[in-house]
Amino acid sequence: MEANDLNDDLYSQSLYLLNSYKISVRAGFKGRFIQIFLALKFFQEQIPSIFSGRYISSELLQTMLDDLYSKASREADRCVLSVFENRHLARTGIVAEGHAYPQNTWRNNLNIQKGIGCYAPVSDLSSPTFLNQRRVDCRHLHARVQGEMAGATCRLCTSNAKYRSESHRKWLKIEPNGSGYAVVDLQWIDNFIPYLSYDGRRTPFFPLLIAIYYDANPGLVLGQRVHLGREQFKADFNLSNEEFEAYFDESVENPYNKEILRSINESDSDVGRNGRDAPVHDGVADAKRPFSAQPIQSTEVAPPTVNSGWEAEQFVIKALQEAGWSAHNVSRQSVGYDIFATKEKRKIHVEVKSSINNCFPARIQLASA
The missing domain is CATH 3.30.720 (Signal recognition particle alu RNA binding heterodimer, srp9/1)
Incomplete structure (x- = not known):
């Protein structure tokens, strides 16, 4: 698939298909966590590991998330793609037209209230047993009502933040004073597959590919690609073959893939005719697109x-x-x-x-x- 083959119609159709996929999977599907996971993978060289003793600030991580999903041609108050909701949000901190408060897309999903943050020590967060344990059973949890998450607090959290009714996997270690994050092992598939392959249904690949790469930030490799396909996606998001196969469905028989490939086929795209990626040229990375020089x-x-x-x-x-x-x-x-x-x-x-x-x-x- 060539990046230049993409257009507004294919982009809109991809978002419609991804939203339809979300609706078909049922209410427990959490598309925003798929976006967070992909961001953690994309920026994995810049986000500290739990073993490093370092943390990335909440502000910087939210900016990185906004950058990854921002569409270059859209204004800042409606540019951040909510992939599975078929809508665009304001960047973090900006008040969108018709809204009374600044946008807060990611923060709650990064912390304990309704997210994937955890205050546990590294010894816990490096243990598959602990990562697999339900939060309601965690020894650090102080429950308001036994067996319920709503209103519960974490004994390791100094801010007295309260859980809501949601219980999520543990992907980020929260710095003891709450000011930053470090990431757990991103290659342990079992910790992420409940979101990427919810209820055993893997995420349809081709609509997702178009949704992410179309009109992408030109400052990132996403906005510089000439050829798009499985190998480019794997390279950009640091995915092994095993991870890709576990999380994404690229079958041409998948109804969401089939529909978008049919549309691409009508536009005379190679990937539409073959149902496979265009060949990778000159390794996994394409040359950067130059910016036109303009005077100060x-x-x-x-x-x-x-x-x-x-x-x-x-x-x-x-x-x-x-x-x-x-x-x-x-x-x-x-x-x-x-x-x-x-x-x-x-x-x-x-x-x-x-x-x-x-x-x-x-x-x-x-x-x-």
């Missing part, structure tokens, strides 16, 4: 009348907007930066600093790339 431009903005943190942020936002960027202030949302800005398919994260005394900048320079 200057933007005139009036200085802030009062030099506070907020005034400084507003000054930078105005400068960005004058330079043609769409800018969103997320400084109060604890996402690790103050402003998220986009311009065409480019995006930047801006941390704003202000001086102790009044300052009067008359000009700032904004790189176009």
Whole structure:
């Protein structure tokens, strides 16, 4: 399959098919956890292992998740793909049109309330027995009602966070003070297959492939691929053959694969005719797509009348907007930066600093790339 063969119609159809798959599997299906798993695999070299003694911040992990699923041509308040829901959400910390509060897509699913985080020590989280144990049976659990998760707390959690009624597998070790995460063994299939192959039904591969790669972030390898198929997907998401076969169904007889392949076939795609991947050229990675060089431009903005943190942020936002960027202030949302800005398919994260005394900048320079 060639990346250039994809289009809006195939993308929309893929999302429809994935949503139909979710509905057919039944209510216990948790598509967001499939997205989290794929992100953990995609960024596995950047996310610390539980054996490293290090942690990645919640803010950074949420940004990575947003980056992986953001669609380059969409505005920041409606760009993050919810794969199995057939909809697009705002980036974390941004208030979407018609909403009263900033978007919080991932945080609850990373922690204990309704997610895959766990405060247990490494000795527990490296044990298949502990990972397989139901949370309701965990020795660290303090249940409000015996045998029930709702309202229960973890004795190792210092924030007194309470479980809701959901009980999930343990994929992330939460730093003792709750400020970061480390990942468990990502190659242990039994810990992930309840989500990727819910009720014994593996995730249909071809609609998922199109949903993830179409209009992908050009700063990631997903947005730089020329050829798309099983081997590229495995390389990008660090999957072995065993993992791929356990989690994904690429059979042309799968009804969801069959339907999207029929549509691709009508567009004269090789993968539609053969039901298999296009051949891999020059190894597993394709050459990066070059960005067009554009000159740095200057933007005139009036200085802030009062030099506070907020005034400084507003000054930078105005400068960005004058330079043609769409800018969103997320400084109060604890996402690790103050402003998220986009311009065409480019995006930047801006941390704003202000001086102790009044300052009067008359000009700032904004790189176009």
